[in-house]
């Protein structure tokens with residue numbers, strides 16, 4: 001799994017865009033990379049299926065949690081994540 005600044009994160013590709021967010025779900029620490037992205041473009045946690053916006057981490061299934069997101073940019077020499 002990717003790391004940025006010594007911190008494990010999740011990087012996802014969706015519709016040719018790259019998105020970076022927390023390694024673990026804010027609800028009960030599900031491993032977000034084991035989830036999937038649904039048809040609305042939200043990431044789904046594998047444990048209890050709460051969903052979060054890829055853009056801003058908003059908990060789109062309404063439980064009130066917030067997934068930490070990071071700016072991410074692909075450059076010629078690699079993928080950069082703003083911590």
Ligand code: FES
Pocket residue numbers: 025026027028029030045046047048049050
């Ligand atoms: S741990 Fe992610 S929804 Fe519960």
